[in-house]
């Protein structure tokens with residue numbers, strides 16, 4: 096396999112990228128000069144050095160010496176609220192709206208329909224641990240999944256898994272209001288939609 100083929104194979108593994116787009120990326124790179132190619136590879140190599148997973152919310156971010164991201168280490172954030180999202184981009188999108196001042200947890204993935212309980216793909220065990228560690232300060236958990244079948248499935252399973260700790264500590268569990276139309280992913284929702292969905296959230300337990 097030559098470099099063009101190898102790089103095409105790598106790019107086609109990127110989310111949402113097919114082999115034809117992957118090949119176009121490679122040809123785009125072939126048209127760049129040495130300096131910009133070097134800049135590109137430097138940035139990629141620097142990623143693991145500059146970004147790591149936050150110990151608390153598990154998102155990728157620039158972390159401090161306590162291994163916490165700026166949100167988790169911010170004493171002005173409301174520690175009584177925990178918003179659970181599927182992906183890092185969902186968190187970023189909600190942050191951009193500036194309407195939520197609590198803390199987050201990034202599940203990593205939604206729970207596949209074939210999985211009935213805990214799964215390798217979603218960090219359900221880590222979520223349970225995080226809540227257990229902070230059971231005295233958390234008052235509300237907002238589950239913010241996409242409004243599709245997999246999102247509903249994930250919400251249902253999370254409610255079940257968290258019930259022992261939420262019941263014991265009187266923690267409210269809520270989901271985003273249906274300001275978001277069916278099939279919507281947070282990643283593609285605009286600020287107004289997220290605002291409404293947050294404001295119209297409803298308790299489910």
Ligand SMILES: [Zn+2]
Pocket residue numbers: 149150151152153154163164165166167168
């Ligand atoms: Zn964090």
